[in-house]
Amino acid sequence: MSQAADPFEPTPLYRILLRAPVKLLLYHAYHLVTYLRSAPTPSEPPISVVCISDTHTHVLEDIPPGDILIHAGDLTNAGSIAEIQKQVDWLCSLPHKEIVVISGNHDTYLDPRTRPSLSGPERKGEIDWKRVHYLQHRRLSLTIAVENSNANSRTHLLASTRHRRIQFYGAPQIPACGPMSVHAFQYPRGQDAWSETVPEDTDILITHTPPKYHLDLPLPDGMGCEHLLAEVKRVKPTLHVFGHVHWGAGQTVIWWGGCHDAFVNGMEVKSKWSHGLLNPKLWFNIVKIGYRGAIELIWDRVWGGQGSRTTMVNAAQMHGNTGRLGNPVQVVNI
Template sequence: MFSSTKAGFFREPTQFEQFQWSPLKYVTRALYHILSTLRTPPKPVDDAIRIVCISDTHNSTPPIPDGDVLIHAGDLTENGTLSELQAQIDWLSSLPHTHKVAIAGNHDTYLDPLSRPTLAVEDRTGSLDWKGINYLQSTSLTLTFPSHGNRALNVYGAPHVPLCGGSSFAFQYPRHLDHWTETIPSDTNILVTHSPPRNYRDNPHALPSGVGCAGLLRALWRVKPRLHVFGHVHAGAGRNYVGWDAGQVAYDRVAMKKHGGFREVLSLEAWRDLVCVAIFGLKGILTTGAWAGERKVTVLVNAATYYDGTNLDHSEKEVQVVLL
């Protein structure tokens, strides 16, 4: 049912196409997003820490709001050269945020020893001055905030993405492999990856299974961080709140299924998942405090600040700010 000529990384299929490919999946996804939007966002704690999230700047220097923490989720550059990277680092270093965290993305070629040989000879050697920016590459750090009651946040960052291009792209792994099992510490408060998890702020129509990573989604269910910042899929910029309840299980089950065409209307399991998403979504709206009954809520932020809808016409996206 899926045709890659109909939908790619940069062209969202029409609503009718999506309905044709998978009517119950289309209705379930639409219902989930409507009900999630109607739920009141979790209330931040008093004296909240202000976290500014950006990604996919691709050499640009958009206006950045003030905050306590600045997180860059990769693709600082377009061509991944040493000079491009240092220019982005210099720009980030000039910003006033107390803590700064950055990871690489698939365009940041120099930072991956495996992709670095694809650069011109003059771009393969040299060093970077990170100027106090915390660069994470499958590593963790703890940020402390004396001005916020000595609160601390554990941050884990990793640049890896499912295979999406040629050898000049960095930090790729075969799409069928699970790169994330047991790699993310269980006490992580803020997770920073370049790849989105499957189903969330992803482009589910860019490939038969979407651009995001299913293994990363499974890791999210295990760790349940308070905040997950990512990018990579420019068109997915924005945020979601995930409450990790039975309705979420049903939504993920539906979203992971292949397009079934109109024959899926005969599936009792598909109807059961649709009803489950509806019940838990309505419960979340009607419950006092909206998300208050959830054991944990994760804010998912696709922080891409660049959108290339035609690969030529570039425009800036709104910078996401999260209070924790």
């Protein structure tokens, strides 16, 4: 009897071609259109956000400088107080102006429901968060001071400090991927744990799970949460940082419009027969990606209209399921 494939490992290309060839075409059509879009223009003054996640007790030797450092969960493996405190101490030693952290499913102590699974010594004491802003279903407002240097006509450098107010919201819950008594902040897959939970004025959203079909091993099924995706679409934050699915590490820009809607609608189609080859809904959404994508590209490249968008970052540092760090640190200017 063959062992079931690990959903947190990439599906080999030949299996995707056998199971979902039309979805593979749809996926690449959408990402081609996205690739052709112009890069988002940061606000003034731009703020540099350094994004990491899934360090699993490891310490990064070289983290780029920036105004804000975000850790999107899974600081630890076992989730004991001692493990969490070591990660907090390391983060506090870094030079970034502000440090914002959420929990992940491996950070067991931080969820009262899973805390009893730790032995007595592992859960004895308290965590000293120091200057770390820890968000657990909580919003945060920070004023970031940014130094600007400009050359005037006489080549003098004029340094000025400008400020921007940034609204954060952090939440750790994920679709279940392990025992409920051990893995923290889980809810049954398919359950809506997100609707109307994120404040509408959120600039930076931090979650541990990805939204479905975005940097979450989307083919053939996706490991993210569809309800989180709907909530991100409703709020449209400037930046959404997450982790959890290590092989999905990277960043992408979501332009909210008809092309993205067609992509999601197509990915949601269930085809148990003919592998989607004869499914008109799938082909219709591929055509719609081409049609709406062309309109949005013209609007962007010819008329200079960018429209609403969200930069999504899977900041996982763990290289797949190897137990070793290896993914590049993601940096975004917003």
